[in-house]
Amino acid sequence: MTAWAIEHFDEVGSTQDVARERLVDGRVIVAAWQRAGRGRHGRPWSAPPGLALLFSAVMVPPEEVTPVLPLLAGIAVHDAIAATVGIAVDLKWPNDVLTDGAKVAGILVERPSGPFAILGVGINANLEAADLPGDAATSLLIRTGHHVDLDALLAAVLTQLDQWQERAVSAGTGAIVGAWRERTLMLGRPVEVVLPDRTVRGIAEDVTASGALLVRSPRGVEAFIAGDVRQVRQR
């Protein structure tokens, strides 16, 4: 079990940057508000003060776990939300957490120097509709009508991270890929992978042992390790 050491801040630039200044395994930086929160693909990530769970956890994953850490983190956040709030959630590759097709949590894995990984998690917990960046997002409050205890949710995510890391070590990373498959609705469905130079449209077929997304398009099956994936609604 990791000895998580949690530090709370009222305001930071990004919890990712504060964590980067404190590279110790198990350090967790929580902020009520971020002036410059960031998401994947260089996008901003913002939420009004005190309403979202915003944290960064410094981890030293076992070497064999590193490739699947983004998937593992998604599973941990998925299971923590399901256990704490009791709503149905699912995963969009690599680790967006959705409910009824709308995003409720985002995860950013950054690799600073050495063996460290910084896992940034933003969960739209107690946001009202007007607080959300757009209608592709939702919150736990909107879905349940109840406010969520942010400390309890944080504790649940950290517990799940420990459990899934232990499982990855004991059962192998194939168990992580298997657990991810069980928590997604996107496999077998149409997707668009938006890359800097092109967009690939096809069917999301599977994830590989190293966490890449396999998409079958008219050009054949391609593996993606990065890219912005959109689920295409079926008529």
Ligand code: BTN
């Ligand atoms: C995404 O879906 O694009 C990832 C969003 C990650 C946001 C979290 S909030 C806490 C941590 N600090 C940041 O600046 N980003 C992550």
